[in-house]
Amino acid sequence: MKQAELFLQADAALRSVVDRITPQQLGLAAPAEWSQKPNPTLRDVLASHARDEAWVPDVLAGRTIEDAGTTYDGDLLGDDPVASYDRLNDRATAAITADLDPEKVVHLSYGDFPLAEYLQHVSVYRAFQAWSIARLIEVPFRLGDTLVDNLWEEIVPQIDGWREMGVFPPEVAVPADAGRETQLLGKAGYWQE
Structure with a gap:
């Protein structure tokens, strides 16, 4: 599973x-x-x-x-x-x-x-x-590539719904060349410089 x-x-x-x-x-x-x-x-x-x-x-x-x-x-x-x-x-x-x-x-x-x-x-x-x-x-x-990929698959498609329920804060802008972990942290509202 x-x-x-x-x-x-x-x-x-x-x-x-x-x-x-x-x-x-x-x-x-x-x-x-x-x-x-x-x-x-x-x-x-x-x-x-x-x-x-x-x-x-x-x-x-x-x-x-x-x-x-x-x-x-x-x-x-x-x-x-x-x-x-x-x-x-x-x-x-x-x-x-x-x-x-x-x-x-x-x-x-x-x-x-x-x-x-x-x-x-x-x-x-x-x-x-x-x-x-x-x-x-x-x-x-670092969360690590495999965990980031699995989190991405599980939460990104429904992140707006999670955000509406109060699970995640507002999305945070990340640098244009950011790697996938930073992109995930930005989408989830966690990324900080």
Whole structure:
């Protein structure tokens, strides 16, 4: 399934950035739109991603928020946030590599969707968060050609609809000779010089 491949690529991209976060950077202020918490820090954002990773096996199994109850409440990061995130990421990766039915309906906090659509949603989120976090912590990062091509195929044809739903900010102009990754970031409203 194409969306499972996209998920694995985007999830690996996010992990590659998370693994470069230092303990000192966890206290950095993060943009307000990255979190529902007031005055979020990078640790708050990482905690949200950890919870998102933790949910993947349950979502794939068809569980609902009610089924999980308080399973994912509290601090999932502990004393070693990056290692804790990595453990949850390993579980999510293992769940995604199982035999999956793209039409299976999964239950999300914002409604029920076919599995393929859920994977598309979370892949887009992970990929652009990887890029954004890398910018915040000032580490070199590229989405990579394969991930860019897959994101392009998944989102560009319907980007105006995504934008209307508030998923993406307005498109940003990029240099005329920009490569495909920069073009994608511009279309999604993320590119910055």
